[in-house]
Amino acid sequence: xxxxxxxxxxxILAAGRRMTLRCTQDxxxxxxxxxxxDLGLGLRLIHYSNTAxxxxxxxxxxxxSVSRANxxxxxxxxxxxxxxxxxxxxxxxxxxxxxxxxxxxxTRLTVL
Amino acid sequence: xxxxxxPTEMTATEGAIVQINCTYQTSGFNGLFWYQQHAxxxxxxxxxxxLDGLEEKGRFSSFLxxxxxxxxxxxxxxxxxxxxxxxxxxxxSNYQLIWGAGTKLIIKP
Numbered sequence: 001x002x003x004x005x006x007x008x009x010x011x012i013l014a015a016g017r018r019m020t021l022r023c024t025q026d027x028x029x030x031x032x033x034x035x036x037x038d039l040g041l042g043l044r045l046i047h048y049s050n051t052a053x054x055x056x057x058x059x060x061x062x063x064x065s066v067s068r069a070n071x072x073x074x075x076x077x078x079x080x081x082x083x084x085x086x087x088x089x090x091x092x093x094x095x096x097x098x099x100x101x102x103x104x105x106x107t108r109l110t111v112l
Numbered sequence: 113x114x115x116x117x118x119p120t121e122m123t124a125t126e127g128a129i130v131q132i133n134c135t136y137q138t139s140g141f142n143g144l145f146w147y148q149q150h151a152x153x154x155x156x157x158x159x160x161x162x163l164d165g166l167e168e169k170g171r172f173s174s175f176l177x178x179x180x181x182x183x184x185x186x187x188x189x190x191x192x193x194x195x196x197x198x199x200x201x202x203x204x205s206n207y208q209l210i211w212g213a214g215t216k217l218i219i220k221p
Contacts, residue, residue, distance in 0.1 A: 042116065042199070042211030043155070050207075058208065090154060097207040098142060103154040 003027070004104035006091050012110045013081050021076045021107050023091030031094045032074040033058075033101060034066060036087040043090065049074055050097050081111045114138045116212035118200050123218045124190055132185045132198050132215045140205020146174050146185045147199040149214065155199055159185070187217075195219045 004025040013019050025032065034046040035058075045058030049068040063085060065077045074093075078085055088108050092101040115137045124130040136144070143162040147155035161167055161176035161183060173186040185198055197214040204210055 040213060042213045043201075043209075044211070045208055048208070098203065100145065100157050100160060101209065102157065105154050 004091055004093055004102060006089075006104040006107050008107060009105070010108040010110075012112065013078075015082055015111055016080050019078045019081055019109070021078075021089055021091075021109070023074045023076070023104055024072050025074075025091075025093045025104075026072065027093060027095075027102070028071060029093035029102075030071070030096045031099075031101075032068065033092045033094075034064070034074070034076045035090045035092065036060065036085075037090060037106075038087050046076065046089075083111045085109065086111045114202075114204065114210045116200055116202060116210055118198075118212040118215045120213070121216045121218065123220060124187075126190055126192060126219055126221050128190050129186065129188050130190060130217065132187070132200075132217065134183045134185070134200035134212060136181050136183070136200070136202045136210070136212075138202045138204045138210050141178060142203040142205070142207060144174075144176055144183050145201045145203070145209065146172075146183075147201065149197045149199055151196070158198075190219050192219050192221070 007022045030051045033048045035043040047066040049055045052071045091104040094101045118134045146158040149155040159174040166175045171188045176183045199214045200212040201209045
């Protein structure tokens with residue numbers, strides 16, 4: 001079944017630990033995105049990739065890094081987690097940067 | 113700065129019609145999207161407008177006025193399953209989506 005998968009579904013993490021959130025799509029979309037969603041705020045873009053091998057910074061990139069080694073995968077890494085990174089993280093993809101974005105099911109991350 | 117405004121919460125009755133407004137101020141405009149998000153789930157695409165006017169898709173319609181920086185989502189024949197948050201987002205000059213905080217729609221029987 002075509003779509004986007006994210007792992008893990010949820011995670012509780014101690015502050016200072018390193019964590020990688022995984023995102024995989026099988027739609028052969030060129031562009032992929034990472035957002036965080038916090039109560040009362042709109043989705044905020046963390047990082048994006050318009051095509052494999054390239055990445056860019058969004059609105060709130062500090063404390064996060066990404067890589068795009070191939071078309072399908074777009075992992076998000078928190079090098080040293082802090083409580084303010086507690087959020088729901090959504091990965092999305094689109095055919096290219098002007099097209100409709102489709103979202104994965106999300107990862108609920110709690111940093112204590 | 114860039115800004116998307118939409119009401120925080122609206123209440124409507126099953127079977128009725130509701131209009132959710134969205135105003136925006138962004139650096140450039142490459143289209144406006146509406147998404148639906150049920151509690152605890154991912155946003156799902158509803159509609160896209162890039163030219164002025166009304167786009168109709170079943171019970172849902174979306175309107176855009178670029179000169180006024182304004183859009184609305186119209187939901188007809190409301191059903192209980194339409195209880196959700198509705199997110200307005202604008203694709204800016206850098207091809208990044210700028211999101212509103214969402215409108216929580218509560219449907220009462």
